Amino acid sequence: MPPTSELGARGEAIAVAYLTDTGLRVLDRNWRCREGELDLVAREGEALVFCEVKARRGTGYGHPVEAVTHTKQRRIRVLAQRWLAAHDEHARDVRFDVVGVLVRSEGPALVTHLRGAFS
Template structure:
């Protein structure tokens, strides 16, 4: 049984692969600052995408994408501002996506990608 950190890391790797196959270009992973961590920062055409990844083993606590609460959304907006201040990346559009990864025994993981999940 993988630890929570191992499960999260596995989910983030699956999410990055999924996003890449969907045509996004991953710019940064696990970027950290004092306020927290951004899981994935990517470019989707003209859009700069800040992506939160939630990984679960089951649905006992709901679908993984439901774990991005309004409090977490506010934190992600702050983290996006910090990332933009620290990097020379510009985009006419900023977007917040959520990727849910449901790891299932003996079956492939189920990946759900919510584009523009919140403002």
């Protein structure tokens, strides 16, 4: 099995493919500022979507989406404000999604997409 950083990159690539297949347009990946990093920023119609991606090999420590705690949600909201201040993107709606990717040793990964996972 790949190391954690490779697992994260693979999970993110799977999430990007899934999101684009379902109609989202990815605007930014791994955007960084002083406060941290946003995994994905996408657009779906009039909505700007800030998406946190969590990948795991199993559910021994819970489903990947459960790793997005209230503390992480707060950080993502701050990062979204920073991203909006740094970019000339306007949207009627802003949404926070979580994509959980279970990478299995055999068979395709299992993707769970929580739209509007938090506000």
